[in-house]
Amino acid sequence: MREPSSRRTLRQAFGHARDGLRHAVATQRTFRVQLVLAAAVAGLVVWLRLPSLQAAVVILAVAAVLAAELLNTAVEVVVDLLVQRNRHDLARVAKDVAAAAVVVAAAAAAVAGVLVLGPPLGERAGLSADAAERWARLLAAAVVAGAAGAGLIARRPGPPRP
DSSP states (O other), rough: OOOOOOHHHHHHHHHHHHHHHHHHHHHHHHHHHHHHHHHHHHHHHHHTTTOOHHHHHHHHHHHHHHHHHHHHHHHHHHHHHTTTOOOOHHHHHHHHHHHHHHHHHHOOOHHHHHHHHHHHHHHHOOOOOHHHHHHHHHHHHHHHHHHHHHHHSOOOOOOOOO
């Protein structure tokens, strides 16, 4: 019996997604590092027994970083394909902007992670609930300030990337 084309198309779509994930894992060191960090964060979520809504916030933040990295990889591959050996300033801009999207997602995920995971971790370390909450907020503010400061540091223009 032949399956309907919509099922076949859906199966093909998931197969392409699987192939994309395999490519990213096989070729992108940063993505592999992010997967390890994602597993560590997931372990913390389970260990701390976070309420469902807090767990969802953390998991969505982690997923946003992974998705941004996959999109960054896609942009880099397409730019490399189109530009090949010819360097172009717009190719560098496209790659830099895609990389910046990953940094923004990672900074936001770090802030969300500190705000959600910080208080229960602080309490496990022996801090009072109020002190743990204050430290988490201070650390989140430091992450925001650090990310903003890093974004303001001007990069000297170099040769265009492919």
